[in-house]
Amino acid sequence: MTPHPASQPAGRLRPWTDSADDIESILLAFGADDMAAQSGEPVNSEAAARRWVAPWIDPDNGSAVAFAIEKDGVAVGHVMAGSIDCRNETAWVSYWVSSCARGAGLASRATAALAGHCFGTLGLFRLELAYRTNNPESAAVARNSGFVVEGLARAKLRYLDEQGLPERFDVQTCARLRSDGPARVIPLPIRP
Numbered sequence: 001m002t003p004h005p006a007s008q009p010a011g012r013l014r015p016w017t018d019s020a021d022d023i024e025s026i027l028l029a030f031g032a033d034d035m036a037a038q039s040g041e042p043v044n045s046e047a048a049a050r051r052w053v054a055p056w057i058d059p060d061n062g063s064a065v066a067f068a069i070e071k072d073g074v075a076v077g078h079v080m081a082g083s084i085d086c087r088n089e090t091a092w093v094s095y096w097v098s099s100c101a102r103g104a105g106l107a108s109r110a111t112a113a114l115a116g117h118c119f120g121t122l123g124l125f126r127l128e129l130a131y132r133t134n135n136p137e138s139a140a141v142a143r144n145s146g147f148v149v150e151g152l153a154r155a156k157l158r159y160l161d162e163q164g165l166p167e168r169f170d171v172q173t174c175a176r177l178r179s180d181g182p183a184r185v186i187p188l189p190i191r192p
Helices: 020-030 046-057 106-120 136-144
Strands: 012-014 065-071 074-085 090-097 126-132 148-160 166-177
Touching: 012 106, 020 046, 020 074, 065 106, 074 106, 090 106, 106 126, 106 136, 126 136, 126 148, 136 166
Parallel strands: 090 126
Antiparallel strands: 012 065, 065 074, 074 090, 126 166, 148 166
């Protein structure tokens, strides 16, 4: 059952920019301990934040589409479809929300909106994502945005544990097809 729109948190998706405000939001997000290892390089300087956002604002990037998750005029998260394969009509989905905006359903609604954009505007058929099995919040995002669990990838990801030692994590793999039913949440609106 889809919740009533009034019970959904405010927010929208919009393109990323390299504005000072977006750079500040990126630095704030990646400054959190649980986000520090979520990028190929530490995002701990203005230059690193600009490198992180560069692919998402590149108009010639045909392999990915990305949006900032905005709440009250501030970017508080990210949702994207990468590794877009037009021949097979597939893409890989990922998302994050800054610690200050978690728990309000923004990631689920953003991921549902991205799926709608991918199926409609981009003409894709299958979207895939994965989350660590020790991350129930990410599991809820996948489920609420209409993704179905397909399998388990053992020891797929490597992150540092609380002591700073490398540890391997199992991930649950999921997919959503254009022919699947609607998400459990109302998608966020997308501002072009």
